[in-house]
Amino acid sequence: MAGKEILQKFKKIADQARQIDDRNLYGDVLSLQSDVMELLEERNELEAQNSSLKQAADVAAKVKYEAPFYWLIDAGRRDGPFCQHCWDKDGMLIRLQRSSIQGVWSCRTCKNSYR
Numbered sequence: 418m419a420g421k422e423i424l425q426k427f428k429k430i431a432d433q434a435r436q437i438d439d440r441n442l443y444g445d446v447l448s449l450q451s452d453v454m455e456l457l458e459e460r461n462e463l464e465a466q467n468s469s470l471k472q473a474a475d476v477a478a479k480v481k482y483e484a485p486f487y488w489l490i491d492a493g494r495r496d497g498p499f500c501q502h503c504w505d506k507d508g509m510l511i512r513l514q515r516s517s518i519q520g521v522w523s524c525r526t527c528k529n530s531y532r
């Protein structure tokens with residue numbers, strides 16, 4: 418249920434409490450409304466967190482190790498190579514750069530070289 422709908426329901430109940438002049442009920446409704454809004458904010462944060470975890474899992478499923486590099490394989494398209502050390506240690510896909518030495522790739526983040 419959307420936050421806007423919930424707020425409208427609380428407003429309706431709060432208005433009824435005011436009409437019957439029940440200050441305790443009115444206060445309880447406002448307090449409950451505040452608690453629910455806090456829960457909705459937490460839910461939004463968890464949804465955002467869940468979405469970013471899903472994205473990370475999606476990327477991880479596409480990362481393949483072919484010694485000594487990692488490759489990102491998506492729909493048959495192969496991208497990379499990426500640094501083995503940085504992925505294994507920090508889960509970061511760091512693109513390797515060709516070094517001046519033929520056949521040697523280097524990582525500008527961890528400074529490892531691969532051949």
Ligand SMILES: [Zn+2]
Pocket residue numbers: 500501502503511524525526527528529
């Ligand atoms: Zn690295």
